[in-house]
Amino acid sequence: MDKSYLLPHALKKVGWILFSFSTFIGVLLFFDWISLSFLDDFPVFAISSSWIFEDSVAFGLTKNDVSDEIVALLIIVGGLIVAFSAEKLEDEWIRNIRLKCISKAVVFNYLLLAFCILFFYGTSFYMVMIINMFSTLYFYIISFHINLRLANSKFEKELIQEDTQ
Amino acid sequence: MINNLKVERAIRKMTQEELAKQIGVSRQAINHIESGKFVPSTILALKLSVFFNKPVNEIFTLEPGD
Numbered sequence: 606m607d608k609s610y611l612l613p614h615a616l617k618k619v620g621w622i623l624f625s626f627s628t629f630i631g632v633l634l635f636f637d638w639i640s641l642s643f644l645d646d647f648p649v650f651a652i653s654s655s656w657i658f659e660d661s662v663a664f665g666l667t668k669n670d671v672s673d674e675i676v677a678l679l680i681i682v683g684g685l686i687v688a689f690s691a692e693k694l695e696d697e698w699i700r701n702i703r704l705k706c707i708s709k710a711v712v713f714n715y716l717l718l719a720f721c722i723l724f725f726y727g728t729s730f731y732m733v734m735i736i737n738m739f740s741t742l743y744f745y746i747i748s749f750h751i752n753l754r755l756a757n758s759k760f761e762k763e764l765i766q767e768d769t770q
Numbered sequence: 771m772i773n774n775l776k777v778e779r780a781i782r783k784m785t786q787e788e789l790a791k792q793i794g795v796s797r798q799a800i801n802h803i804e805s806g807k808f809v810p811s812t813i814l815a816l817k818l819s820v821f822f823n824k825p826v827n828e829i830f831t832l833e834p835g836d
Binding site: 694696697698699701756757 | 794795796798799802808810811814
């Protein structure tokens, strides 16, 4: 992966704050543990909007509860910043780890989705699709940072062992 | 692929961190190259070759399975 595609390292902290906060609010909204009623009936422009028992709208104004849209966008923006901001020292070893983690995240996500397609139906599958919008990003972020941590802690242990020999 | 990076580094009495700083990579990268867990790119291999003033194939050697 070419380093020029990565965001500056300084943005990583901002990304983590945004990603963590929006994930927290997103989970609360997902399970209906909170309701942001002040965002109900917000006027929005829709390329396409269709609900059961309501008239469809195409390229026009409609009203919608935008709390989930805002949280979803914040998760995406925060997640992308975390995922694609450079490490302090971004070298080809870390780029190698990035590539492996992205590949594994995509494959794992689709295997999990295939499993869900087989065993989840109706409204439950709708919930799966909501999670699936973000799951690849989460899998990659978790996988990449765990791999980095493990590699670093293993390395530190080897250094200590070398020093004590 | 096998390498004698550790030997070359020891001849010059350098730590992994010192070598990493000279080359411009992380010390973990040097560690993983030495332990055979990571194959460096052509550019990195050439940088090491220039640094140690040795041809690349005196530092890195192909194994039968490669």
